[in-house]
Amino acid sequence: MLPCTRSSIRAGNAIGTFFIELAKQDMRKWFINLPDEDLAYFPEGTDHFDDYVEAVEWAQDFAALNRRMMMTNVIRALRGQIAKPFDAELEAVNCHHNYVRRENHFGQNVLVTRKGAVRAAKGTMGIIPGSMGAKSFIVRGLGNVESFESCSHGAGRVMSRTQAKKLVSLDEHIADTAGVECRKDESVIDETPRAYKPIEAVMAAQADLVEIVHALKQVVCVKG
Ligand SMILES: Nc1nc2c(ncn2[C@@H]2O[C@H](COP(=O)(O)O)[C@@H](O)[C@H]2O)c(=O)[nH]1
Numbered sequence: 001m002l003p004c005t006r007s008s009i010r011a012g013n014a015i016g017t018f019f020i021e022l023a024k025q026d027m028r029k030w031f032i033n034l035p036d037e038d039l040a041y042f043p044e045g046t047d048h049f050d051d052y053v054e055a056v057e058w059a060q061d062f063a064a065l066n067r068r069m070m071m072t073n074v075i076r077a078l079r080g081q082i083a084k085p086f087d088a089e090l091e092a093v094n095c096h097h098n099y100v101r102r103e104n105h106f107g108q109n110v111l112v113t114r115k116g117a118v119r120a121a122k123g124t125m126g127i128i129p130g131s132m133g134a135k136s137f138i139v140r141g142l143g144n145v146e147s148f149e150s151c152s153h154g155a156g157r158v159m160s161r162t163q164a165k166k167l168v169s170l171d172e173h174i175a176d177t178a179g180v181e182c183r184k185d186e187s188v189i190d191e192t193p194r195a196y197k198p199i200e201a202v203m204a205a206q207a208d209l210v211e212i213v214h215a216l217k218q219v220v221c222v223k224g
């Protein structure tokens with residue numbers, strides 16, 4: 001199985017930065033005083049609200065296309081290396097995180113933002129990656145209404161990128177990624193396994209949100 005992730009991070013960040021600034025400007029323009037300007041928002045029905053939703057949808061399409069291209073390129077590269085011909089039966093599990101979607105919950109039409117979370121509606125397939133050194137999981141959603149049919153997107157961090165760079169040594173990174181073919185240099189320490197929570201504990205904590213279909217042992221991890 002070939003999990004691909006992070007395919008619109010730069011475009012998504014540019015879109016987010018642009019619209020956050022626009023929302024702050026709108027708050028000032030309409031004399032809306034917030035306790036913190038990071039709470040700036042677009043009221044539904046305004047042009048800026050529609051523009052934002054359209055931009056987010058564009059980023060999701062861009063990310064999906066990117067993942068498809070990565071998958072095609074990986075399979076092409078493998079065909080060039082593996083002498084025996086093989087069929088790649090592609091069952092793509094498309095699993096967006098950090099997005100907004102119109103859904104119906106508790107009898108109301110609402111906008112659900114999944115930040116660091118993915119959809120876990122009943123029967124929906126998802127991917128929960130562990131870290132560079134840990135397992136990843138293919139899951140099936142249980143449709144838990146209390147979680148707005150969501151589950152975690154991954155293990156989640158215990159250290160910020162800056163903390164990880166300060167606190168984790170290269171030797172620890174090498175030990176924690178033993179058996180995984182991946183980069184073992186200073187520039188990936190911000191994503192080193194011990195910067196994340198133990199994925200097994202995270203999976204146990206969300207046993208009422210998803211069922212595990214496959215547990216994947218990482219063999220190769222490519223960071224661009
Ligand atoms: N299998 C891998 N999982 C990884 C890797 N780097 C991070 N992660 C996991 O994914 C989530 C989400 O990452 P994010 O960068 O979008 O926040 C994270 O919580 C980790 O559990 C990796 O190289 N391989």
Ligand SMILES: [Mn+2]
Binds near residue numbers: 097098116
């Ligand atoms: Mn993320």
